[in-house]
Amino acid sequence: MDNSQHIILASGSPRRRELLSLLGLPFEVITSEADESTPPDFTPEQIVRSLALRKAEAVVAAAGERNAVIIGSDTIVVLDNTVLGKPVDELDSKSMLTRLQGRNHKVYTGVACIGLPHGKTIVEHRVTSVTMRAMTENEIIAYIATGEPADKAGSYAIQGLGSTLVERIEGCYFNVVGLPLSLLGEMLSEFGITVLNR
Numbered sequence: 001m002d003n004s005q006h007i008i009l010a011s012g013s014p015r016r017r018e019l020l021s022l023l024g025l026p027f028e029v030i031t032s033e034a035d036e037s038t039p040p041d042f043t044p045e046q047i048v049r050s051l052a053l054r055k056a057e058a059v060v061a062a063a064g065e066r067n068a069v070i071i072g073s074d075t076i077v078v079l080d081n082t083v084l085g086k087p088v089d090e091l092d093s094k095s096m097l098t099r100l101q102g103r104n105h106k107v108y109t110g111v112a113c114i115g116l117p118h119g120k121t122i123v124e125h126r127v128t129s130v131t132m133r134a135m136t137e138n139e140i141i142a143y144i145a146t147g148e149p150a151d152k153a154g155s156y157a158i159q160g161l162g163s164t165l166v167e168r169i170e171g172c173y174f175n176v177v178g179l180p181l182s183l184l185g186e187m188l189s190e191f192g193i194t195v196l197n198r
């Protein structure tokens, strides 16, 4: 195939935009207002897979009749079977970071690709294990004051100041930031889009 397919990133996340840029393929961003609620009995993988798909589906109409691949993605943090999404306020960030500090948790990211005009759909997810160092209450307060936790699942950003809080990870780093690139590369190849050997 000849990479003639248009790529559409269905995301308002500046992190996902930066990560997708790393692949060196041209793409367009179309954002949507997908409903992000899921049934209470959903497992973490069901949550990220269904929300990734919902985000991609939400821009199908806006994509029109083009020959395109739409990418949707969703990231959550899971600690002791509790799902930590984006914090609603600073108090919520404090409670998340207090729970996460000194412990291991898992970051789940779902990725959905929809190929147009035919609608071929692939949904996958990755899990990365993250160990955070112990933090004092003052450190947590100081970190929240930087503003970084505000729009991040689990209230931290491994790619920012949060890097100083993470002791080790097992699995894909990019999965933690919000878009697992090795997985995405494999998924795009299913649509005839190759990152290498172009």
Ligand SMILES: Cc1cn([C@H]2C[C@H](O)[C@@H](COP(=O)(O)OP(=O)(O)OP(=O)(O)O)O2)c(=O)[nH]c1=O
Binding pocket: 010, 011, 012, 013, 015, 016, 031, 055, 073, 074, 075, 076, 077, 086, 107, 151, 152, 153, 154, 156, 157, 158, 159, 162, 176, 177, 178
């Ligand atoms: C754990 C972690 C999350 N995050 C971010 C990635 C996601 O942007 C965000 C999780 O929220 P999401 O709901 O997955 O995504 P979003 O609302 O930011 O963007 P969109 O739905 O439009 O695609 O948390 C980091 O940037 N760094 C991290 O270390």
